[in-house]
Amino acid sequence: MNLVLLIASLSMIMGFFLLLSIQPKELTSQIFNGLTRTPKSIREEVKEATGQKKPSIFKREVKEIESILTITGREHRFPMICACSLILFAIGASIAILLENVFLVPVLAGGFLFLPFWYVRLTQTHYKKDIAAELETALSIITTAYLRNDDILTAVEENMDYLNPPILSVFQSFVYRIKMIYPDITKGILDMRGKIENNVFQEWCDAMIACQYDRSLKTTLTPIVSKLSDMRVVNGELENLVFEPRKEFITMEFLVLLNIPLLYFLNKDWYHTLMHTLPGQFIVAICLVAIFVSTAFVIRLTQPIEYRR
Template sequence: MTLIKLIAFLTMAAGSLILLRLSPFELIDNVAILFHRRKPTLKEQIQKATKPKKLRGIRRVLHESKQVLKLTDRTDRFSSLTVMSFILSITGLVIAASMDNVYLLPVLAVGFALLPFLYILLTASKFKKQLNDELESTLSTITTSYLRSEDLITAIRENLNYMNPPLLGIFQRFIRRVEMIDPDVVAALEDMKSEIDNSVFHEWLDATIQCQKDRNLKSTLLPIVAKFSDMQQVALDVDYELYKPFQEYISMVILVIGNIPLVYFLNADWFQTLMYTTPGKLLLAITAVVILVSLIQVTRLTRPVEYRR
């Protein structure tokens, strides 16, 4: 009965947070701020501005998953991820409760809730490849039009119909800014660097900025775009090497979890000790914590370089 009430409460809380477009971890951060309302000193404000504190742990996973969604123009899916996170969190609670292990309750609840966000980070490689392909085709067509017309605005406008997200939104904002807000093309190009963290894209923007000062430098744009072809081959080799640790990690996790039912067949008394005594339950909880922490670390290490912060 208590478990049913807990599930009902969590379901109601999930609906409230979905309506507010908040993740459970963001809610925890906001509540924690209420207990730290002390006005920061001038020294603390200067340090925060000059040396911003790096995000760690769960907050870093959420921040980086949001960055990946933003770069791949899928920010509207964050609500769906939150729903899935709550469902999986409740699933973790049910599993821990069915094992009568109170120590596993928070570990499985948090670990299962993080799975959708970790999945986004793991699949970033696929979207990175799509982004590189889109960058190559879009910058190539814009460069060709620019070489012909010698007018960057015209070159971008001619190719808007052939662009796909997220580049379509980026160049549309560029056009609106230059034509309606600020005609400074150089400043608008500089600000575009914050939209996509890609070294070749930044190099193309730098070269385009130089072309606004000297049109004779337009010939440098095509060789820069050609670098994307070289990057595709390098990316295939790098992705293979990056995912080796993850494959080994999955194998080790399967062995560790698979040993638990194996103990039952080897020695029933050991299994009873592991599942139904306090030391055994603590050992399972500690093992789950180690798996969760290592999963976060391996996920971050196996992500494409473009998405690392």
Template sequence: MVFKILAMLMAVIGICLVFELTPDSITDGLLRVLKPKSTIAARSAALRGGSKPTMYSRLMRLKEALKATGKAKSFSVSVTAAVVLMFLGAAAAVMLNNIFLLPVFCIACGAAPFMYLSSIISAYEKQLADEMETTLSAVTNSYLRSEDIISSVKENLKYIKPPLYSVFEEFLTETEAVSPDIQSALINMSDKTQDGIFKEWVLALVRCQDDRTLKDTLLPIVARLSDVRRINTELSGILRDAKNEYLMMVLLVVGNIPLLYLLNRDWFNTLIYTTPGKAVTGICGAVILVTFILMKKYTKPVKVRD
């Protein structure tokens, strides 16, 4: 079976070479197919905030998040890898002669590259959250003293670590070399991250440019970062235990298949080679896939939405 999968992989690569397909062209073509049609009803739902996220919108959010991490090129490669892996997953299900596993293998293999990208983004967001509390606290204290956000950022820039360093450095560059409009530069800076508290802090700074007495609202906003960090610290152990328990249950379910081969060959043959057994295998695979997605969804760290 391994040689058949390798043959399928070589066939997919050959098709890409013959038609001169590149990761960028494959990604652009897929996004054009997934892009929803712009109708009056869709625009109305978007303005009301009632539109449900589509596959296209999720991919675009992932692309923007990767752009913020400086890994925008990984998006096209991952989309191409997902398409190739979907074909390989389908080929594996066909070679196992189990049509019930076909959608499970396709979805699981196709989602693998995006899970990897999500892990990159999660690591970036964790690094960003760790640095944000220190940075915003230092800049806020300087601003409360000087009431000048540009001098406050300059004063603390050498102490700011990546990835926030580039955010504040671009803010200074914009105010000094592009436009002296501080409020516009602050609004542009708020778009550099997806953190809700950071956006709220920047908007408070924008209001402070018109009314300096509002500067006292900055410290309570920064204090919320400490609350979020404390909550995540308390929840990390609980969430880690939940993940470990789930993975143990999945291992027990999957491990029963080779265990049946050793204990009772007739039961193993019934499970693998008969239609009811294949259906049970497909249902188990679908349940594992759905529960894995839900596990990833409900064990994310706490974040403040903007």
């Protein structure tokens, strides 16, 4: 009966979308923007600015994901992420309703809601690793060429063939700006500085600007570039250290989830107690809360180390 009512509700919702010509992406982005950008009093804004009052977990997560997508050049995907999040929210609540477990409704709905956000965080990790690896190569060869000829434009042009996207487009725009639009090296480097969210690259740009006024400062460029190599080594060691704990964590999660259907074959009375009595349903909800919360902490704590100035 619950399945029939659920299908009827979903069909009715889809019918409203079709009749009113509502785009799901636009609707979800407006809902998320409305939840995260609610009008606040001056007192609340002052408290948040001074750290006396922190925004809710949901608002912090949405703002962080929006900033991650902006940094990685994928801000156009924010409505799609919001739509996937709301769809998974509905799927989680539907699964809990079909299982006839009232305690699971907020747990599965909230847990499934954050799945797209966690996926974006994981893709951010790979994106930053790729950017750091390309920057290490690009800055190394460009710095070597600059130390030889004392001309940053010539140094970039000489090594353009050895650069790969997305670093290639940044240095290409720098060359085109200097040669065809405005021949100011300092402003060109400042413009290039804001296109890559990497502290080592920004420090290298600051040092390169200083070198335009004092050529003796070019000896500071090589130590700055070496920081990228140091961070790559540190992150490699960190990845080796967290690999085993992460694998054990995933294994324990699967074991906890597989124990539920396993009980059906081992002892049906235990399975009935777990799935169809209030204490058992509450225990299942607590286990899933622990799984979702621990997953969020594991994703947050296993992010690669970044250099901070």
